[in-house]
Amino acid sequence: MPVLKKIYNACKDSFTPTGPISEEALEKVRAILDDLKPANVGLEQDSVAAQKWKPISNGSNGRKGRSGNQQQYPPPIKYLHIHECEKFSIGIFCMPPASIIPLHNHPGMTVLSKLVYGTLHVKSYDWVDIPELPESCRARPAKLVRDCEMRAPCSTTVLYPTKGGNIHCFMAITPCAIFDILTPPYSSEDGRHCSYFRRVPNKGLPDDIGQQLEGVNLDGIVWLEETPPPENFVVLRGQYKGPLVKKS
Template identity: 60%
Template sequence: MPAIKRLHKACKNSFSANGPASEEALEQVRTLLDKIKPADVGLEQEAQLVRIWTASTQGPNGRRGRNGQYLPPIKYLHIHESESFSIGIFCMPPSSIIPLHNHPGMTVLSKLLYGTIHVKSYDWIDVGEPSEPSKPSSEVTTTRPAKLVKDGQMSAPCATTVLYPTNGGNIHYFKAVTPCALFDILSPPYSSDQGRHCSYFKKSPKKDVIGALPSGIEASEVTWLEECQPPDSFVIRRGLYKGPVVNT
């Protein structure tokens, strides 16, 4: 059985509409995802090209941004989606960005298949008080305090990362340093009907912390994040998945 089919089968057995059945079930999926290689999902040629990639060989090929520069589009390769989980791959050209966004009520497994990516992630800080509106007008935007979880580069091959609904870096940002591919499993998947819609964020001006901070967190570690619209330059296009079909 192809590796991607084994992974899909494990996901069916491990995930429900409420997320992972248990930590043990989640670990089974993580172990299989750790073993997935570009060739298992039809991306061996793209991975080979990264090994000879240099910034000087790459021209702009994306949508024109506000500053007049062309920003590379991102391709999403859809593999599977059910009410319990979704599987897909984001193929990111160099310098492309997935803005800071969240995964409400979701557990996410991510595996960098090839390339180098910069990751910045946060978790919300529970201060025991209602969030503060950043604007007193009719266009009220929620601003919440968050703590930095990760800010650094990852290069393939590397281990699968897991983020949980309330910890592990549930709000995160990606910037491709080289061409790269990020394999994602979400459980349960995004669903506006179920209140799991993707929101985007940006840093807000520093504010005083509301309420008492949890133990181990200093005021200097708090970043305020404000919900916003994604930039016009953010483009994701549907790509063609060339790997084995999983749900047959």
């Protein structure tokens, strides 16, 4: 059975409109994703080209921003949509070198990400629950979960609703592709909409609150504030031309 069909069947059996039915079911999907190759999703030629890629000095595109000034913009990202239902969505982000998926979240969602080819840098955070945080405070504290470089082939990563780095950003070092499964998918009607964040100056924590955060490195806490998506963040929806998922 084609790998993409195996992934689809596993997702259909393992996920519900509220997420995975169990950790064991989630592991079943992750195990199949770990074996995913570029050829399984029609990206073999792209993978070969990525291996031959060499950096150039002027890789970004200059164009006018909203202010009318000439700006350097990272290249647009292409999203290849494969499938979406009430239980899960499947798609592939194809990222040119220097492109960035800015810091964003997946509220109430579990996310499996498999780097199909290429190299990227990932930075991720989880919220730190602070009792009695003032309502006037727009920023929230978050702890760093991951700040590293990933190079294919590598294991599938899993982000949970409240742990594992649910708030994250990617920067492509070489051409790369990320195979993403979201369960359940984004849904504004159900309160699962994507928000973007920026880091703001640290506000510090009262000593009595810091003592309640067992196992949290206070030096690694940053403050994040919701912000509109960056003007230079462009995602183009592309046509998926790889092996098809035939629903059963």
